[in-house]
Amino acid sequence: MDRLNAKLYMQNCYILKENERLRKKAQLLNQENQALLSELKQRLAKTAASKATGNGNAGAGVRGPLPDLNAAPPAHAVHDKAAPKPKKTVAN
Secondary structure, eight states, X not given: OHHHHHHHHHHHHHHHHHHHHHHHHHHHHHHHHHHHXXXXXXXXXXXXXHHHHTOSOTTSSOOOOOOXXXXXOOGGGOOOOXXXXXXXXXXX
C-alpha cells in the first residue's frame, strides 16, 4: 500500500509540474496575442484615420474589410483540386 501511495504521489507531482509549465506557456501566448491584437487595432485605427482625412494613397493598398478567419468559408470558395497535369518530356 505504501508503494502505491508513493507511486501516486510521484505521478501527482509530475502532473502539477507539467500543469505549471503549461500555465506559464499559456500566459506567454496570451501576452503575445494581446500585443498582436493591440498592434492590429492601432494599424486599423491609423488606416481609418488616414482614409477619413483623405491622406491615403489613391488606389494604392486599397483593401476590403478583414475576413473573419473563424467563420466557415463561403460556398463558392470551396474548390476541388484537379489532378496535376503531367509534364511534357523533350526527346534528345
